[in-house]
Amino acid sequence: MVPREPHTPPPVPRRRVLQMLGGAAALPAVGGLAACGGSGGGNGAEGSGKGTLTLAYLGDATQQAAFKALFAAFNKAHPDIKISATGIASGDWATFANTISTQLAGGKQYDIVDVATEGQLLMSSKNVLEPLDRYIAKDKAVVDAYYAGIDPHLKEWTKKYGSPDGRTYFIPGGYNSMVLYCNTEVFAKAGVELPDGAWTWEQFKAAGQKIKARTGAYLTALGDGAFPFGDIMPWLLTNGASTLDADWKQPTFNSPQAIEAATFVKSLLDAGLAPKLGGTFDAAAQLAKGKLATLGGGRWPTLDMRRLKMVDKVRIMSWPTKTGPGSPIGWDGWPILRASKNKAAAWTFLKWLMTKDASEFYAKVGGTNVPALTSVATSSAFLSAAPKGSELLPAAITHGTPIPSPKQGAAVQRAISAGWKSALTGLKPVKQSLDTANEQLKPLL
Amino acid sequence: MTISLTRRRTAPRPPAIQPTAGAGSRQWVGYAFLCPALLLFVLFVAGPFVAAIVLSLYRWDMLTPAQFAGVGNFTAMFGDPLLYRSLANTFVFALASLVTHLVGGLLLALGVNRLKNKVLSYFVRTSLFFPFVISWAAVALLWKYVLDPSFGLVTYYLGRLGLDTPNWFNDPSWALPSIIGIDFWHTIGFTFVIMLAGLQTVPNTLLEAARLDGANAWQTLWHVTIPMMSPTIFFAAVITFLGAFQIFDPIQIITPQGGPDNSTMSVVMYLYQKGFQSFQVGYASAVSLLVFAVMMVVTLLQFWGSRRWVHQ
Structure with missing residues (x-):
């Protein structure tokens, strides 16, 4: 009787193994997207109330x-x-x-x-x-x-x-509405008095120039446009502009008032009154350190102020205005x-x-x-x-404007952010940046 | 002798092994071992792949019923300039990644392989591989800090030298090269390890023979080492290209909108935006199939080309 040899498969060449491994690596790109299925539909029930x-x-x-x-x-x-x-x-x-x-x-x-x-x-x-x-x-x-x-x-x-x-x-x-959290110690150190009521863009910028010259602190953090509610809308609304019309059907991002607002904000950046865009500036921490004079926000920075034990050192001011008060409301x-x-x-x-x-x-x-x-x-x-x-x-709700939020909110936000960022960084002239964004917005509405 | 050889050649083959009792059960054991991998493959690769093909034929916004679109999603791709832009960016990234990783990985492997001091050798190997074990999210944030245009280390030290630094991630000329550089720092360790492993399989006898024949270091590298390493280099090339073509994480974290003037918009990021931000799931599925097709064609070309230079 012939002893039975254990069955051994033919050896796979190393090159072949490497080839197979390489080929298998191509599939996941497709799988990632298609893994999502199903639907959000379905009718539920009244339930027991418990x-x-x-x-x-x-x-x-x-x-x-x-x-x-x-x-x-x-x-x-x-x-x-x-x-x-x-x-x-x-x-x-x-x-x-x-x-x-x-x-x-x-x-x-x-x-x-x-x-x-x-x-x-x-x-x-x-x-x-x-x-x-x-x-x-x-x-x-x-x-x-x-x-x-x-x-x-x-x-x-x-x-x-x-x-x-x-x-x-x-x-x-x-x-939420948008206001400015002002570090009163930075203002005092620079010898700049906060106005009792409203203040204008020009007053705001002038205060920033003094603060920069006397303390080295930035006037404000502009954000990179990725958060239109706080980065963009307050500037537009205080100049009578917006990204979309009141019905959210037409873009108005390249109106003369919007261009004027973007030009003004760019001037703050160009004057070194705000940190450059694209960085990792931690505004709340820098406000606490006295390296930032104002911080834009709604109610949420109050939590940071409490955490940083800054409540007594901070005063909330309305957003500076050009033509009149304005604030986004969400x-x-x-x-x-x-x-x-x-x-x-x-x-x-x-x-x-x-x-x-x-x-x-x-x-x-x-x-x-x-x-x-x-x-x-x-x-x-x-x-x-x-x-x-x-x-x-x-109080801001009385003169506030709902944050424009059409169905394709993320895509709209992306176009607005890119246009704003392009304008502020000088990638393209301000008008051209907002014109381009405005054109991109039209098919999304 | 001749007779003997002839006899050997004509000797009858041993009878084929017949299945015996128990062979069937052993086969099932084999299948059982295969099952977990097969199940995962079907669930996470083959199934979604088929689903992507089906979805690409529909218009679907994820929450309302899908509508059949035929090949509409595919024809729409031809008139989509942003898709072309993202494909071009991705090819630039993938080719740059391919070249830098292969050349860099090979040079590093050659250098480390020559180190005589074992402790130093292990230290260098670990140091080079270490970034690869850090998650992309951490790497991306780390480099955002390092290259911060106002406070970054690079900005600071170059400033001390009197040099102006670009706004790395906001300048369209620098955004993609910056990502390429970060990707190189993060993943070169993997290519390096593959190259080092390949390098250590080159038989010493061949290297010694080359030296005895009077070959200098360059000739030995070019005519012996690299040909013997060609299967490894080929594997690294395929893997690097496929990985690079699917780049997403660092771009999404560092330049989440696709960078200034869409200069870092990769094709996978584009399909993500289309699918999960614009809710055009059908179109995104069509783009994903395009990505698959591109990767498959490039990989096949690599395999075809490998016949000419990969050592068998």
Whole structure:
């Protein structure tokens, strides 16, 4: 009997192995995109009104702490409902909206998503949100009382920009405007007095030149245009310009007023009153070190001021103006997702958010926006442990403009940012930069 | 002797091994071992690949039902100037990466291979490979700080020398070269290790024979070392090109909008923007298939060309 040899495959040449390894490396490029499938549709259920709610919101580590406290307070008031929240540190609202859309498309289900202005039209036009009208009708007294206590603009804007088919998808929540956080020590060191009320672009620039000459500090951090709400819109709106028209149907980014605004901001950069774009300038830290005189922001820098123990050294000023006061306004919208299987509990949470107790609690624990209820926004819950001048934040809603947020928010933002950056860095002349961006915006609207 | 040889040549082959009881079960064991890899391949490579083909035939914004578009997404690519721009940027990046990595990796390997001191040799190897183990996110942020136009180390020291520095990531002439340089720093360690491994497989007998025949160092390198290393160089070339053509992470982190005047917009970044920011998933899928086709063609060309220079 012939002894049986173990079966051994023919040896694979080393070159062949290397070839196969090389070929296999080509496939993932395609797979990455197509891995996303599914849809965000599906009809949920009313549910028992108890159990766990899944919720997504935008927030970095500091903001997540405040949100967690808010959810814990809700759970204390409604022990039968627990909130399983996902904080997404996406940096800006357009990216957050894209992230959520992608997650929904991938089959992820949330009961509630905190949607800022930048994502409201996108979400409400995709049939993924539950109309809230029947819930509002059921709890009319609660909702009416809430609307009576908030600035009427919020209700009007939510309806105009967040209800493309006439149905209500969002309960408006807190909002943000843009102001300047000024380091009073830097101003004092430079011998520059902050004006009592409004100030003009020219006054602002003149103050910056003195500060630069006497202290070496930068006047302000301009950002690189990647955050239009803070980097671009305040300059446009204080000169009567905007990126889009009031209906978000036509771009107006190359209007003479917008060009004038960009030219002025470029002059700040050219004069060395702001750090060069494209860097890693940590504005809050530099403000604390006295190397920066002013920092633009809404309510959120207040948390940094507290963290840096700067609250008493900072004074909030209105944005300097050219033709008149102006500020972008962005607000939270709280919807219930159509696929939610526990809509009753989700509505309970939304109702709770409308209460004065919830609003005060969130303001106290470090909420990153202005409470929607005027009575809370003007109370000590909001104004204490905050820089002097914090009352300017809620006041700005009277002359504010909703941040333009068409459906293709991220693509629109990209075009606007690129145009602004091109203008400021001198890549192309200011007018040409904004003309180019304006042309890119047209097909996106 | 002749008879013997003839007998050997004509000797009957041993009977083929017949499957015996248990052979079937051994086959199943083999398949079982294959299953996890096969499952992962189907789930994460083959499945998505087929899905991309299907999606490319539709218009789909992720949240509303898809609409059949036929070849519309593919024809739209012909009139998309930004796609051409991103492809051109990607080719520039990939070719620059290919050349710098192959030349740099080979030179480093040759240098380290000559080190006599083992401790120094291990130290240099580790130092060169170390950046490769750092995540792209960390590398990108690190270099953003180093090249910061106001406070960066490079800006500071060049300023001390009286030299003006460009705004590396905001100047269209410098943005892509900067990314190429960062990519080189980050990934050269991988190419270096491959080259070093290949270099150490070159038989000493051949090198000694060359020296005995009077070949100088350059002639030995060119006529012995490199030909013997050609399979390794070929492997490194294929891997480097494919990796470079899919560049995304550093560009997204350092120049998130595609850089000044789209000067760093890579094709994978472009398809990401189309798919996940503009919600044109069908079009992005079509672009992804184009990327696949380009990579496949280039790789096939590399394989075809390898017949002429890769040592068998």
